[in-house]
Amino acid sequence: MQCHRIEELIELLTPVWLENQELNLTEMLAKLAKESGFQGDLTELSDDSLIYQLKMIQTGEGKAIPGLAKDYEEDFKTAILKARGLL
Template structure:
């Protein structure tokens, strides 16, 4: 699982970095961090924060977060019944 996350980060960074070839890697990571609203030390920035920002940076502001979209239900009643086990997959 650890390597999957790192491979995902490298894949996302590679694709996104092509859009700003004039920046070096640290400058690009700083730009991504600023877009995410992170203003602390870059050494403390988590890879999860980078992954989600890279996935969501071009998405609409009301778009579902990728990891949560699989659990999304249009109807609250359906979501509640599914959570209680009344509705099976």
């Protein structure tokens, strides 16, 4: 894992872990894995899965998926024109 990914993971994990201070790190990772639907061994859990799950927790219900919000358009016509390169 590259240094910037470790920093991003720690930054995203900090507020969630502060809400669950009674958990140790392994328990916190297991909780995040379960919430994301991961059913394998924790050693197989990728950092991408953790980062995505942590972003989803902070995004809130009804919001655009992180990474897709930048491409979201309110107006369908505008979205089509941008996709065709006309805007």
